[in-house]
Amino acid sequence: MLLQTVRAPVLHTVSIAGLRPTQMTIGRREVERRANELETMARDERRRYLADHAVPVVKGPKGRLYAIDRHHLLAALLLSGAEKVAVKAVLDFRDIDSGTFFEVMDDLGLVHPFDDEGRRREYDDLPLRIDDMADDPFRSLAGALRRGGGYSKDRTPFSEFLWADFLRRRIARTRVETQFETTLAPALELASRGEARELPGWHANGGVSIASVPSAPTPA
The missing domain is CATH 3.90.1530.10 (Conserved hypothetical protein from pyrococcus furiosus pfu- 392566-001, ParB domain)
Structure with missing residues (x-):
């Protein structure tokens, strides 16, 4: 073929x-x-x-x-x-x-x-x-996270969806749907962690000070 x-x-x-x-x-x-x-x-x-x-x-x-x-x-x-x-x-x-x-x-x-x-x-x-x-509200959050400096643009196919899946396992969907503006800070904190290291475009600290953002909530 x-x-x-x-x-x-x-x-x-x-x-x-x-x-x-x-x-x-x-x-x-x-x-x-x-x-x-x-x-x-x-x-x-x-x-x-x-x-x-x-x-x-x-x-x-x-x-x-x-x-x-x-x-x-x-x-x-x-x-x-x-x-x-x-x-x-x-x-x-x-x-x-x-x-x-x-x-x-x-x-x-x-x-x-x-x-x-x-x-x-x-x-x-x-x-x-x-x-x-x-x-998919987490795809929107992944886009906002990249624009906020949480990770860099990457040529990996569907890289934003990999970040969306990472976030959906750690932030409650209801919060993303109803209080979207409040989810960027915890998303930035999550992006700075070593557990995100394997995701495309990851860089240490996600471009923010870890101490400047609150901890992420436990998913509902």
Whole structure:
């Protein structure tokens, strides 16, 4: 079986509604934040930004396009009323049968079939549309943690979800859902601990003074 890469990706504009996601969840707060940023951009600035952030896709069976990154940007574009986006095909797997397509994608780290509680699900449970992805509040917290200096941006696939899973085991979900602003300090303290050392982008102390933040609560 020949798996083809696209050596020189060419940008194409496609319908966001026609793209298939490769993950089950997003952080709704992250989406809303990005949508607000997009709406405050001048037209030319937004055009340049979107050209620089073309969505990488894989060509799959039956010619379907699977987004393998920038899911939050796609959801933010939909929220702001956009219908189309620039994409670049980076892999061509149209010759793989549907039964093994996701197995190949999984082996390459290009699919994340985990739900909003961090549980692995079947490939058939992956949503068919960008706007069908569920909200994972810990993914939003992981994004806020990175922006707050808790860890560095990393090229590890789905690195923010690894941090989200780390946090969900240590902070009560109800607190993240109802008192989001109060959870960044304990998240920063958790990120500074040695137990987070193996997570992508970890750095000692998480960029904060441990003494300056309260201890994290015991998960409910």
